[in-house]
Amino acid sequence: MTKHVLVIGGMRPVHKQLKKHNAKLTLMTDRKKIKNSDAGIYERIIGIENVEDTNEWIELAKAINKIEPFYAIGAYHEKLQDKAALIAEELGLNFYSYEVIQTVRNKVLMREKLNSNGIDNVKFSCAINRRDIERFIDGVGLPVVLKPVDEWGSIGVSIIKEKNEIDKALALIKAENPNKEVLVEEYLNGDEYSVEVFSQNGKHIVTVITKKFKNQTYPVEKGHVVFASIPSSIRSKIEKKVYDCLACLGITHGPSHTEVIVDPSGNINIVETHTRLGGDFIPELIEKSTGIDLIKMTAQQTLGEDVGIPELKIKHYHAIWYYLPEEEGEICEINGLENVRASEGVVEANLLKNKGDVVRSALSSFDRLAYVIAKGNSTDDALSKAKNAIKKN
Numbered sequence: 001m002t003k004h005v006l007v008i009g010g011m012r013p014v015h016k017q018l019k020k021h022n023a024k025l026t027l028m029t030d031r032k033k034i035k036n037s038d039a040g041i042y043e044r045i046i047g048i049e050n051v052e053d054t055n056e057w058i059e060l061a062k063a064i065n066k067i068e069p070f071y072a073i074g075a076y077h078e079k080l081q082d083k084a085a086l087i088a089e090e091l092g093l094n095f096y097s098y099e100v101i102q103t104v105r106n107k108v109l110m111r112e113k114l115n116s117n118g119i120d121n122v123k124f125s126c127a128i129n130r131r132d133i134e135r136f137i138d139g140v141g142l143p144v145v146l147k148p149v150d151e152w153g154s155i156g157v158s159i160i161k162e163k164n165e166i167d168k169a170l171a172l173i174k175a176e177n178p179n180k181e182v183l184v185e186e187y188l189n190g191d192e193y194s195v196e197v198f199s200q201n202g203k204h205i206v207t208v209i210t211k212k213f214k215n216q217t218y219p220v221e222k223g224h225v226v227f228a229s230i231p232s233s234i235r236s237k238i239e240k241k242v243y244d245c246l247a248c249l250g251i252t253h254g255p256s257h258t259e260v261i262v263d264p265s266g267n268i269n270i271v272e273t274h275t276r277l278g279g280d281f282i283p284e285l286i287e288k289s290t291g292i293d294l295i296k297m298t299a300q301q302t303l304g305e306d307v308g309i310p311e312l313k314i315k316h317y318h319a320i321w322y323y324l325p326e327e328e329g330e331i332c333e334i335n336g337l338e339n340v341r342a343s344e345g346v347v348e349a350n351l352l353k354n355k356g357d358v359v360r361s362a363l364s365s366f367d368r369l370a371y372v373i374a375k376g377n378s379t380d381d382a383l384s385k386a387k388n389a390i391k392k393n
Contacts, residue, residue, distance in 0.1 A: 003071035003303055006061060006093075007042075008084040009033075011076035011277070015041055017299035018074070026064055028057065029080070054086060061087045074302040078105050078152060078274055096275060100250040104275055107149050107183045110249065117248045119241075120270050124185035133166050136184045143187040145219075148173050148180055153279070153365035154220050156180075159187060161217075172363065190263035192271065193228055195242045196278050196286065198297060198309060202252045205309045206239050207294065208286050210278070211379070212259070215324070220362045223321035223386065226285045227314065229379040234266060241268040251275060255298050257282070280365070281373065285318045288347070288375070316375050318347070321386035323370040324362040331357050340372060345385030348373040 005023045007015050010033060018025060024043050031047030038045055046060055064070075073093045075084035081101045088095035103109045114120040125136045126149070137144055137160075146169045147157040156176075158169035173180055192212045197204050211228035214221050230238075242258045257278040259271035277283050283294045290312060297307045331353055340349045349372045353359060360367060372389045376382030 004043075004068050005302065006064070006070045006073045006087070008057075008073065008075035008087070009077045009080035012041065013283075013295045014074065014076045014277075014298050014302075017296050018302060021299060021303055023071075023299075023303060024068075026068075026070075028061065028083075051080075054083060057083045058087055058090050062090060065091055072302050072304065074299075076276055076298065078276055081105070081275060097250070101275065104249055104251070104273060105150050107147065107272060108181070110273070111183070111185070114245060114248060114270060119244050119248050122185055122188065122269055124183060127182045127184045130166050130170060133160075133170065133182075133184050134163065137163065140186050145185050145187050146170065146173070147183050147185075149183050150181075152274075154218070155364040155366075157219055157364075159217050159219060188261040188263065188269050188271065190261045192259060192261050193230075193238065194224070194278055194282065195238060195258045195260060196282060196294065197242060197246065197256045197258065198294060198307070199246065199251060199253050199256065200301065200307055202247075204243050204246055206242065207292055207309070207312065208282075208290070209235060209238060210282060210285075215362060218361075218363050220324065220365055220367065221280060221322070222324065223319060223383070224280065224282070225317065225319035225379050225383045225386075226282070226289050227317065227379060230262075234262060237266065237268050238262070241270065242273075245270050245273055249273065254301060255294055281320055281371075285320065285373065288373075289314060289316050289318050291315065317377065317379050317382040318373060318375055319379075319382040319386040320371055320373045321383075321390045322368040323372075323390050324368055325359045328360045329358070331355050331359060337370075340370075340389050343372075343374075343385070343389035345374040345376055345382070346372055346389045347375050349389065 003023050005018055006026050009029050026044040027042040028046040030051050031049050034047050073084055073088050073095050075081045085096055085098040085101045108126045111124045123140050127133050143159055143161045145159055156173040160169050173182055194210045196208045197206050208226055209228045210224045210226050212224045255277045258273040261269050287293050292310050301307050334355055351370045353369050372386050374382055374385035376385050
């Protein structure tokens with residue numbers, strides 16, 4: 001039986017898996033995100049000019065549904081999951097409620113819910129201007145973290161260590177939207193991990209805990225390693241914290257990506273959570289390391305299949321390391337890539353920018369220049385090989 005699936009927004013690897021499982025796909029997305037290669041994947045492609053016009057999304061989906069009813073709906077990136085939730089409610093399709101999506105995506109709402117239910121106790125506030133931020137700092141002290149309430153990829157995130165850094169951090173967020181709401185929260189000191197969970201019918205299974213490495217001031221990720229080398233007692237505490245977080249927020253199915261900080265005393269705090277797969281090649285690293293294919297599992301669940309979680313067996317350790325810009329300007333020449341690819345343990349190395357691109361300091365994940373994925377016999381071995389290779393550019 002061919003199943004007609006409405007896919008909202010990006011994450012084409014999942015879309016391609018749906019296609020492999022004999023699904024017929026209709027894509028609705030931001031018109032600017034349509035690619036020339038999409039014609040070979042989708043039965044229909046609907047590009048929306050005014051992305052914020054919720055009514056247009058719903059009415060177009062209803063019109064297509066009358067022509068060829070949808071069996072399921074999928075939205076695998078948080079940017080447009082609110083539209084998917086409203087369409088699903090209108091058409092009677094299975095998806096998260098609009099309330100769940102808004103609570104997860106809006107970092108202020110997420111903090112409020114976690115704190116009010118005793119899951120976390122991170123100090124935070126919603127801020128509009130400098131005075132709001134100063135008032136918060138006067139109450140909790142420095143450093144603090146400033147971030148947009150609903151962005152991703154470290155866009156607009158700053159660590160403020162002194163009050164004279166407030167204006168610059170606030171301007172980074174307000175440059176795109178002067179009315180953008182801002183979250184200011186206490187700085188969580190410790191090691192950061194991401195926790196990849198796959199859920200089905202409210203049952204959660206941690207597939208991998210990944211150790212993350214970030215810059216200071218603008219906490220752009222420099223790299224991560226699968227798997228994190230942590231004591232079993234800390235691992236158990238992380239898993240419980242994440243399970244409690246997901247249950248509190250109403251996350252019951254599909255992949256989720258949750259970031260946590262483990263402080264020097266072993267306390268666990270939630271940084272953020274997302275109703276999607278992890279970015280920065282985390283699903284690919286998991287498959288390389290264990291054979292667990294989260295992308296395939298996500299597609300299967302969308303199509304109504306019960307997805308069994310394979311037993312976790314570590315075959316190899318993999319790490320990714322990014323090359324961040326050291327100065328601003330235009331890229332005039334690119335060399336050294338073949339030397340990087342020939343380095344010990346390297347399984348993949350690619351550019352993220354091209355000759356002629358103008359680069360700036362790494363203010364978000366989108367400013368990184370290149371990456372290396374390396375395989376090793378241990379966490380430290382994989383990480384060392386990735387770092388050493390990126391130096392050969």
